[in-house]
Amino acid sequence: MTAHTPAGAGSRSLALDAEALYRELLEGVRALRRPETHLAGIASGGAWLAERLQRDLGLPGEAGVLSSSLHRDDYAQRGLAASAQTSLPFDANGADILLLDDVLYTGRTVRAVLNELYDYGRPARVRLAVLVDRGGRELPVQADFAAARIALPATQALALARGADGALALEVREVAPC
Numbered sequence: 493m494t495a496h497t498p499a500g501a502g503s504r505s506l507a508l509d510a511e512a513l514y515r516e517l518l519e520g521v522r523a524l525r526r527p528e529t530h531l532a533g534i535a536s537g538g539a540w541l542a543e544r545l546q547r548d549l550g551l552p553g554e555a556g557v558l559s560s561s562l563h564r565d566d567y568a569q570r571g572l573a574a575s576a577q578t579s580l581p582f583d584a585n586g587a588d589i590l591l592l593d594d595v596l597y598t599g600r601t602v603r604a605v606l607n608e609l610y611d612y613g614r615p616a617r618v619r620l621a622v623l624v625d626r627g628g629r630e631l632p633v634q635a636d637f638a639a640a641r642i643a644l645p646a647t648q649a650l651a652l653a654r655g656a657d658g659a660l661a662l663e664v665r666e667v668a669p670c
Contacts, residue, residue, distance in 0.1 A: 510652065510660035513623050513639040514541070520637035521545055521590065521621055530582045530589050532556030534605050537594030537652035541623060544658070545592065556580040558591070560604035584613030594652035594662075596622040599633030624662065626650055 521531075533542030535557055542555035557579045591605065602620060609615065625638035628646065644650060649667045654660055 508624070508640065508642075508650075508662040508664075510623070510662045513662070514544070514660055516639035517541065517592075517621060517623055517637070518545060518548055520639060521592075522549070524590060524619060524621060524637055525549070526588060528588050530556060530587050532558050532580065532589055532591055532609075534591065534593040534601060535559045535577070537623075537654075538592045540652065540654050540660070541594060542592045554581045555592075556582065556589075558605045558608050560601045560608065563604035563607035578608055578612070580612055584609060584615050587613070587615045589615050589618045591618055591620045592622070593620070594623045595650045596620070596625045596633070596635050596638065597628050597650075599629050599631035602633045603631055623652065624650060 531542045531546055531551070533539035533555055539555070539557040542557070545551075546553075546555040557577070559578045589609070591602070591609075593602065596602065606618065609618065619636040620633070621637040622635045623639050625635050625641045626644050627641070628644075642650075644664070647666055647669055649665050651663050651665070652660060653663055
């Protein structure tokens, strides 16, 4: 991860190599995973990571996908995302689940996803691995593994993008203050 100032620009910009961070995440997941561990990604960026990790780790079957849509505290503003549907190809009851997400920020999405997960059963254990932890927590949520930890102002958002070839990229964009 590097921060740099583009030529001729007066503001700092952040450049993150998503593929390098993915390789760090892969190693972190290898260390956290047990033979009975199931992978589940938070839609959409976390689901992309879980799908790729499932393949790269040579695990049978498919990774799960968890949507935060129905349990978000801002559901009235956001509504139901058409692309985000929960799919768990394993029994959540008594399961050891490694939850994956692209960016951990306030913790509100993780809280919503845990509520969704418990609609499907009571896991024995849930751990969290993220590509980037950007701080700024509003809830007591902590990742068991983060490939990178950075600080961004509240006026910036960090999002994972996936190209047609499956390559990952992290994008920083300005957002309106709350």
